[in-house]
Amino acid sequence: MDRLRELVRLHRMGTGAREVARLLRMGPNTERAYRAALTRAGMLEGRPEEVPELEALKVLVLEHRPPKVPAQQTSSLVEWQPRVEAWLAQGLGARAIHDRLRLEVEGFSASDSAVKRMVRQLRKARGVRAQDVAIPVVTAAGEVAQVDFGYVGKLLCPKQRVPRKAWVFVLVLAHSRYLVADVVFEQSLPTWLRLHVEAFEQLGCVVETVVPDNLKAAVLRAAFTPDEPSALNRGYREVARHQGFKVDPTPPYAPQKKGKVEAGVKYVQSNFFKGREGQDTDVVRADLKRWLTEVANVRRHGTTGRRPVDVFREEELPALRPLLAKRFTPVLWKAARVHQDSHVLFDRRFYSVPWRLIGGEVWLRVTDASLEAYADDVRVATHARRGSGLYSTHEAHLPQHRADLRHRSRSYWEGRAARLGEDILTNEFGRGEPSLQEDGGVRRAQHLAVGRLHDENGGIGSEV
DSSP states (O other): OTHHHHHHHHHHTTOOHHHHHHHTTOOHHHHHHHHHHHHHTTOSSSOGGGOOOHHHHHHHHHHHSOOOOOOOOOOTTGGGHHHHHHHHHTTOOHHHHHHHHHHHSTTOOOOHHHHHHHHHHHHHHHOOOGGGSOOOOOOOTTTEEEEEEEEEEEEEOTTTOSEEEEEEEEEEETTTOOEEEEEESOOOHHHHHHHHHHHHHHHTEEOSEEEEOOSSOGGGTTTTOTTSOOHHHHHHHHHHHHHTOEEOOOOTTOGGGGHHHHHHHHHHIIIIITTOTTOBHHHHHHHHHHHIIIIITTSOOTTTSSOHHHHIIIIIHHHSEEOOSSOOOOOEEEEEEOOTTSEEEETTEEEEOOGGGTTSEEEEEEOSSEEEEEETTEEEEEEESOOSSSEEOOGGGSOTTTGGGGOOOHHHHHHHHHHHOHHHHHHHHSSOOGGGGSHHHHHHHHHHHHHHHHHHTTTOOOOO
16 A cells, blocks of 8 residues: 555656556556556645555545446355354364364255355454464473374385375474475384384483374374373373373364474475376385485575574474383283173284173283283283193183183193193003093093192192
């Protein structure tokens, strides 16, 4: 609007309309609209040195310009506008409102863009509120790291040699904006935890607080709800305890509390991954490492005005805590139902728990070496993962008078007799007695073997 005075002065000097538009770097249509309004107000006549003040010209332009033609397009959301207004008043954003409409309105098919347009119009009509003001979140050095996943299209899997959906994991140090990133083909819990461990190992240190995004990534949805425990919550807390950081999940639909990492994900997606669809993942991963070192972390950041690597080395690194010498052992937590045979199933193998827990639920804490079962936060069973059999069973987990019923095969009792002595094996299994070919023969062998073991141990039985 400051150009209005110059436009009036130039026209009073007799300058042509095209020349005025060129000199003021103004579009011809814009110049024509201003000229028409000012002509109707009689402002283009007079001495060039006596141009009215800007405020007066603005008032005259607003009074004499033609009325705007209202848009003829009707929003596809007009019938749901009352709902949108109510949710907007409750603080929901455009994405949350779109999700609500999809869930609550049968056959709802309006696009996310349509919802954003309506929300934008309603906010403009409502005006700016105090709570709409974005307050920059300033974080101290070493205080916060923000983490998130971002979809990057399909990349060639190096193992299967087929294109697969891929995601980039991004960790951003909030103070320095220093980036750590890696490519994965899944958003599973073990992958999520492994990426944290590897990211901190790459940094060589740990921050005070990690802020994960629990909105987009499937592995994180509803992970931190207070109503019920989750496998992620348990596994994540174990990583946090070992590494010594706090976990502060982003509240749903509060992206302003996690803006740095969202900006980081978009930056990686647009700057690095554009045009890499279908490329070999090993090549992409190597290029990503180089890009982080030579581009992302050495660029001059738009907000801080400094290179992330410089801020990291000078301010962030001294404030971070060193890693523990002992590497974190990957832990998986999983809820499991206790079957009627007093066993739980994990990774195609059955593990016993106390039989009184049949029909209930236990939590399994699994590492590469062991499996522990917890009921009401009390450990009730421990098993070694290394085993060849389909079942890992502790006799104490079964009812005392029914435990031996699981041993009904001849081979089991032949092996047990052999361990007790060659005479037992020869006398009871080596003669091919007809009785041993019948069901009763195996039961007789069971009693003989158990009886011999009972005598040799002075009346105290033990597992063989």
